[in-house]
Amino acid sequence: MKTTLSACATLAIGLGLGAGCGSSGESVPTTFDVDPTAEGARVELRSTELTADRARFDVHAVGVDDVYAMSFRLRYDAESFELESATVGAGAASPNAIVRAKEAQPGLVFVVVSERGEVPARAWMDTSVVELAFKRKGPRGGSRFAFEPARSRILTPGGQPTPHVGWIGGRIN
Amino acid sequence: MDLHASGGAGSSIGMLPPAVPIVRRGSNPATGTDLTRAADRSSLAIEAIKNVVDFDTKTGAIDLETTFEIAPVGRAATLVDFYLNPGLGQASVDVGGQPATVQTNDVYGGRLHRATFFTPVAVGQKALVTIKASGTLACPAESSSTFACAAGTRLPYFHEGTAIPMLFDETGVGGTNVWQAERTLVARVPKGIDVIAAGELRGKVELADRTETTWVTPGATQGGGYLLLSGAFDAAPAAGTRLPVRIDTIRGNGLWGPEMSGWMTTILPFIEEQAGMPLPFDDLDVVKLPQDTTFPGTVAHGMTMLSELYGNYGNEYFEEVLAHENAHHYWGLLIHPNDAQYTSAMVEGMATLAQIDYAAKVQHPEIDRDTFLARRYREHRLIMQYTTDYAKFPPVVVSDLSADLNTRGKERTIWAYMKSSATLDHLRVGIGDESFARALKAYASECAVASCDIEDFRRNLEAASGKSLERFFAQWMYTTHFNRPKFGFQQEPAAEGGRKLRVEVDLDGLLELPIELWLTRVDGSIRKERVVFTVGTPFVDLEEAADVVSVRPSPRHDTIVWSESIQPRDIDFDMAIDGIDVAHCARLEGKVAQPSQPNGEGIWRMDLEFDPRCDVDEDGVIDAADVDAVTERFAEIASAPQGEAE
Numbered sequence: 177m178k179t180t181l182s183a184c185a186t187l188a189i190g191l192g193l194g195a196g197c198g199s200s201g202e203s204v205p206t207t208f209d210v211d212p213t214a215e216g217a218r219v220e221l222r223s224t225e226l227t228a229d230r231a232r233f234d235v236h237a238v239g240v241d242d243v244y245a246m247s248f249r250l251r252y253d254a255e256s257f258e259l260e261s262a263t264v265g266a267g268a269a270s271p272n273a274i275v276r277a278k279e280a281q282p283g284l285v286f287v288v289v290s291e292r293g294e295v296p297a298r299a300w301m302d303t304s305v306v307e308l309a310f311k312r313k314g315p316r317g318g319s320r321f322a323f324e325p326a327r328s329r330i331l332t333p334g335g336q337p338t339p340h341v342g343w344i345g346g347r348i349n
Numbered sequence: 350m351d352l353h354a355s356g357g358a359g360s361s362i363g364m365l366p367p368a369v370p371i372v373r374r375g376s377n378p379a380t381g382t383d384l385t386r387a388a389d390r391s392s393l394a395i396e397a398i399k400n401v402v403d404f405d406t407k408t409g410a411i412d413l414e415t416t417f418e419i420a421p422v423g424r425a426a427t428l429v430d431f432y433l434n435p436g437l438g439q440a441s442v443d444v445g446g447q448p449a450t451v452q453t454n455d456v457y458g459g460r461l462h463r464a465t466f467f468t469p470v471a472v473g474q475k476a477l478v479t480i481k482a483s484g485t486l487a488c489p490a491e492s493s494s495t496f497a498c499a500a501g502t503r504l505p506y507f508h509e510g511t512a513i514p515m516l517f518d519e520t521g522v523g524g525t526n527v528w529q530a531e532r533t534l535v536a537r538v539p540k541g542i543d544v545i546a547a548g549e550l551r552g553k554v555e556l557a558d559r560t561e562t563t564w565v566t567p568g569a570t571q572g573g574g575y576l577l578l579s580g581a582f583d584a585a586p587a588a589g590t591r592l593p594v595r596i597d598t599i600r601g602n603g604l605w606g607p608e609m610s611g612w613m614t615t616i617l618p619f620i621e622e623q624a625g626m627p628l629p630f631d632d633l634d635v636v637k638l639p640q641d642t643t644f645p646g647t648v649a650h651g652m653t654m655l656s657e658l659y660g661n662y663g664n665e666y667f668e669e670v671l672a673h674e675n676a677h678h679y680w681g682l683l684i685h686p687n688d689a690q691y692t693s694a695m696v697e698g699m700a701t702l703a704q705i706d707y708a709a710k711v712q713h714p715e716i717d718r719d720t721f722l723a724r725r726y727r728e729h730r731l732i733m734q735y736t737t738d739y740a741k742f743p744p745v746v747v748s749d750l751s752a753d754l755n756t757r758g759k760e761r762t763i764w765a766y767m768k769s770s771a772t773l774d775h776l777r778v779g780i781g782d783e784s785f786a787r788a789l790k791a792y793a794s795e796c797a798v799a800s801c802d803i804e805d806f807r808r809n810l811e812a813a814s815g816k817s818l819e820r821f822f823a824q825w826m827y828t829t830h831f832n833r834p835k836f837g838f839q840q841e842p843a844a845e846g847g848r849k850l851r852v853e854v855d856l857d858g859l860l861e862l863p864i865e866l867w868l869t870r871v872d873g874s875i876r877k878e879r880v881v882f883t884v885g886t887p888f889v890d891l892e893e894a895a896d897v898v899s900v901r902p903s904p905r906h907d908t909i910v911w912s913e914s915i916q917p918r919d920i921d922f923d924m925a926i927d928g929i930d931v932a933h934c935a936r937l938e939g940k941v942a943q944p945s946q947p948n949g950e951g952i953w954r955m956d957l958e959f960d961p962r963c964d965v966d967e968d969g970v971i972d973a974a975d976v977d978a979v980t981e982r983f984a985e986i987a988s989a990p991q992g993e994a995e
Contacts, residue, residue, distance in 0.1 A: 244936060247928025274935055274976070278984035280925060286984040288928025292976060293938040326871040326898050327923070331932050335958075 210346040218342035219248070219330070221321055224307070231257060231348060232309045233321070234265070235287070237300035240330055240338060244297060245290035246305055248328035248343065253319035254283030257310040264289055265304035277308060290331075297333045320347045393429075393518040394420040395528040396568070400513040401535040403559070406542050406579045409486035409500030411437055411512045416479050417530065425469040429478060430523070431514035432459040434498060434507070436487030440464075440514075445476035458489050459496040459510050480514055489643070497643045503599050504642055505542075509575035527687060527800060531568040537561045538579050545597060546577040547649035549631045566650045567629075568798070576649040578636060587613045591621075593632040605637055605657055605667070612668045615711050616675050623703055624679040625790030626797065635671075646670070648677040662952055665712055672711075673704035684793055688802040692746040694826070695792075695806055698769025702777075705770070723904035726774055728955045729767035730908035734831070735942040735969045737763060744829045745772050746803055771908035772825050778905045779821070779863035780814040781879055788813035816881075820861040825909060832857045834882075836922060837915030837987060838900040843892060852880075852900050853888040855915065860884055864910070865903040869923075871896040877903065899923040913962065916987035918979045920962050924987040926979065934963035934971065934979045942969040 208223035208231075217239045225232035237246070262277030269275065269289050277287040289306055291298075323343035330338040395417050403412040411434075419426055428449075433440055435455055442449040442464035449464040470476045486507065488498040496515075498507040509515045513534065517523030526532065536544050537559040548564030555561075566575075583603060587594040587610040594613050598606045613635060621627050630651040638646065638656040646655040655674050659667040680699035681689075689696055709721045733739050736759075743764050777785040792809040795801065803826065811818050824830055835855040843849045856862055861883045868876040872895065880889045901922035902912050914922045920930040937960055940946075946956035963971045965978040 245928070245932035247932055249927060274931060274980055276928070276931065276980065276983045280927075280984040280986050286925075286927045288931045288983070290928065290932035290935045292935045292973070326873065326896075327927065327929070329929060331929075331936070333936070335933065335936055 207349050208346050209349055211344050213344045214342055216340060216342060217330075217338060218344055219246070219305070219323070219328075220342075220344035221346050223346070223348075225309075226348065229312055230260065230309055231312070232307060234304045235306045235308060237268075237303045237305050237330075239301060240341065241299040241301065242297045242332045242338070243300050243330055244295075244333040244335075245288065245331040246329075247286075247288045247290070247331070249280075249324040250285050250287065250308075250321060250345070251324065252283055252285075252310070252321045253317070254281075255314045256312060256317055256319045258282070258313055259285045260309040260311040262287065262309070263307045265306055268300065268303055268305045269298070270295060275306070277306065295333070300330075318348045321345045390520060391518050391522040391527055392422055392424050392520050393426060393528065394422050395516075395530045396420075397531045397533070398516070398526075399533045399535070400575075401537075402512050402577075403537040404505070404507070404512060404577070404579065405500070406505035406538055407501050409436065409488065409498070409505070410484075411486055411507075412483045413437065413440075413512060413514075414479065414481050415514050416477060417516075418475055418477050419470060420475045421470050421472045423472065425471045426466065426476075426519065427469045428463055428465045428519045430517040430519070430521075431462050431464070431480065432457075432496060432510040433462060433482055433514055434484075434486050434488075434496060434511040435460040437482040437484040437512070440480050440482035443479040443481075444468075445470065457495045459515075462514075486511060499643065502641075503639060504578060504580050506576065506578045506642075512577075513575055515574070529568045529798065529800075532566045532575065534564045534575065534577065535561060536564065536577055542579050543582045544577060544579045545582065545634050545636060545652060547575050547652055549651060574649065576647070576652065576654075578652075578654070582636075584634075585610060587611075587635070589614045590617050592617060592628055592630060595632065595634050597634050597636040599637075599639055602637075602639060605660055608664065608667070609635060609637060609655075609671060612671055613675075616668075616672045616707065619672065619707050619711060620676045620679065620703060623676070623706070623786075623789065624684075624793040624797075626679075626793060628678055629683070630678075635675075646674045648674060648682050650682065653678070659952075665708070666951065669704045669708045669712065672707035673700045676700040676703035676707075679793060679797070683797045684799075684801070686796075686802050687800045688746070690750055691748075692769070692803050692826075693765035694745050694769040694773060694803060697765040698745070698773050699789075701766045701770035702773050705774075719903060719905055722774060723907065724957050726771050726905060726908040727957050727959075728951055728953065729763075729771040730911075730961065731942045731955050731957075731959055732763055732767055732944075732953060733771075733908070734911075734961060734967075736944070739831055740829070742768070742829050745769050745826045748827070775825065775906050775909040776810070776818075776821060778865045778903050779879065780810065780816060780818075781865075784814040785810070816863070821863060824859060824861070830858075831909065831911050832859050833911045833913055834859060834862055835913050835915045836901060837924060838897070839988060840893070840897055846894075848893045848896060850891045850893050850897055850900075851888055852891065853915075854882045856882060856884060856887055862910070864906055867899075867901050867903055868893065868897050869899045871898055911961070914987070916985060918965070918982045918985075919987065920960070920979070926982045926985045928983075931976075931980050931983055933960070935976050937963050937971045938973060938976050940971045 208226060219237050222234040222236045224234050259279045264275045270291055272292055274290045277285055280286045322345040325343045328343050330341055332338060398417040401414045439451055439453055440462055442451055444466045447467040449466050452463045454461045486498045486500050496508055496510040498511045499505055515524055534546055536546055538544055540558055540560050544562050546564040548566040551565045552563035581600040582597045583600050584595040584597050585606055587596055590613055596606050596610045634652050636654045638654050640656060640658045642656055653675050655671055659670045677700050681696040686695045705725045709718050713721055745768060788809040792806050796805055807818055807822055834857050838850060838852045840848045840850045863881045866878045866880055899922045916924050918926050920933050940956055940959045942959045944953040944955055946954055949955050950957050963975055965975040
């Protein structure tokens with residue numbers, strides 16, 4: 177599936193072109209191909225901005241109820257991107273929640289959104305949980321953005337991992 | 350700096366004394382305290398003891414005559430000691446037709462008599478000893494009295510040491526019938542009063558105004574002591590048990606009777622399978638004690654007694670405590686270690702282990718056994734870590750009795766029940782459940798109706814597992830340590846495919862760590878591997894087909910071995926502090942490691958969700974500062990990334 181991106185990217189897609197319109201005039205990837213997805217509870221990357229300078233993703237949860245926390249690791253090409261910022265989505269967590277995103281090493285970001293103490297469960301049926309912005313660096317090639325499913329999970333208020341959550345990344349081409 | 354690695358309390362208690370070789374069977378290697386078999390140490394041989402007791406259940410009036418024949422061993426016999434209830438005054442003692450000189454001293458709520466013989470009985474001679482006493486039982490009101498009794502209540506009763514003497518030889522050996530003498534109790538009570546006493550019922554005679562029953566306990570070590578209950582009982586047979594079982598309730602209070610009857614159908618086969626032998630009784634009376642009884646539960650030959658007060662903690666808890674009490678028929682009664690004053694590992698420790706095993710197997714088969722056991726033993730860790738001065742807490746086997754644990758209520762409970770059972774489970778995981786189960790059966794077979802000690806158990810464990818447990822016993826039985834070994838691992842592709850894994854441990858002063866490692870694979874499956882880390886080889890090399898996500902000890906070790914990741918604040922042992930660690934501790938914010946918690950479990954009402962690894966400052970509360978201390982190190986990775994290949 178291809179996701180429509182910024183105005184520039186929209187134009188590129190509309191023209192059926194692979195080339196973008198980066199400010200430097202170089203060829204800039206303009207499309208984000210989302211990995212095959214499936215029905216059911218999932219967390220997926222949705223590209224919200226893809227420019228010559230930046231890639232921005234909405235980490236979007238679908239069909240997940242009974243949520244207390246989300247933790248994930250996301251890998252990408254360290255020569256092409258570095259984490260710039262992370263912003264929790266409106267309504268995704270309480271004001272008291274812990275929200276952290278940090279590059280544990282180049283090309284690997286750890287993210288956590290977690291409540292503290294005993295709080296009611298949340299439902300993330302169609303929810304922007306966190307927005308991640310990556311700054312471009314180095315060669316302006318593509319990059320795969322892949323979750324590490326074995327080290328990523330959504331936790332219930334009882335501390336149990338929610339089973340059968342799909343972690344859907346993608347690739348900037 | 351990491352609190353644990355900075356030389357705090359955890360490090361200081363991690364230091365062990367040099368290994369002390371264990372060479373003498375039945376001796377404490379840490380101190381040299383003599384724990385040789387009590388029967389071997391006794392200066393007497395006694396083949397049979399007969400007690401004839403007339404008990405007025407309403408007034409407590411007692412008329413007692415006890416007879417037994419002594420044969421001195423190794424030295425001439427000059428005296429015997431025995432306890433009786435102070436209400437019986439001073440007993441008279443006749444030895445071989447001559448009166449003995451009797452002196453008394455009141456201790457532990459009993460009256461200790463010392464009967465000094467007029468003429469010593471030489472080795473090779475025998476002498477008949479007759480003790481006579483009469484009076485009215487003076488029964489203490491407090492529940493913890495060593496020599497409890499009651500009269501004029503719904504449940505008149507007496508223990509050994511009150512209306513029948515508890516005997517010792519002149520070297521202090523005795524108290525639990527170490528001579529394995531056959532014991533007979535002839536009990537006379539007013540007509541119409543029921544009696545349930547220790548032993549097999551061998552006769553019942555109606556006299557003019559008395560009912561006389563005769564109870565015989567075959568020659569056996571009887572750790573539970575002698576006991577007689579009387580009153581008016583309703584007896585209902587339990588259905589479907591191999592051994593005839595009666596549930597006895599005080600007439601008019603049948604509450605819990607049907608439940609106890611049902612529970613015994615699963616408890617009995619469970620405890621018999623664990624010990625590997627059937628209970629050698631003609632039948633079994635399970636007596637539900639009313640809440641106002643001054644003792645909450647015990648066992649004697651053919652008798653199980655348990656107070657209905659345990660029903661206050663719910664059906665499941667009552668049931669598992671009933672399993673605990675019945676397990677004592679093996680662990681404490683038939684198999685009564687002669688070092689029971691020095692260690693309760695094979696008495697209360699084993700009964701508690703059996704209780705928790707029962708709950709896992711019978712009550713909660715739907716829960717993974719390791720998970721269930723780890724959670725239950727966490728209660729023991731929290732109590733030891735947060736309610737005691739754990740660094741100074743007595744070892745499982747104490748070296749002397751000066752601490753007198755047997756009179757320190759709460760501490761004795763923690764020592765005898767919790768620390769002992771948790772240490773046994775830690776040992777069990779280390780050598781494997783199957784080996785432990787085989788050793789237990791072999792030990793039971795060897796030591797039932799015999800005189801054994803903790804070293805006999807060790808010998809059976811070593812035979813079953815094929816491993817020396819010398820260091821294990823030195824580290825966790827004979828001394829107190831809560832070490833904090835730190836675990837790390839590295840992995841790399843193997844030339845022949847798959848992954849080569851090295852697990853390394855900072856042993857924190859331990860000489861040896863036999864442990865079950867849990868390797869969580871990338872697909873979520875767990876490989877369980879028993880390994881032994883030593884000072885000389887503090888690592889193991891393993892091969893795996895796929896990427897390994899985390900490596901940690903089985904959580905069943907956690908109560909005794911306070912393990913940590915080599916990466917400080919890495920709660921789940923994946924060598925990194927990620928959101929799973931942060932969320933785990935954040936969820937526990939506000940938890941308190943003290944009894945009487947709102948969602949607490951068990952009789953102490955401890956919150957078993959409390960994870961000590963999240964209590965960074967170890968103050969017993971997981972507060973915001975603890976969570977922040979974990980969060981501050983978010984995204985730290987200990988070494989090379991343990992990442993998934995793209």
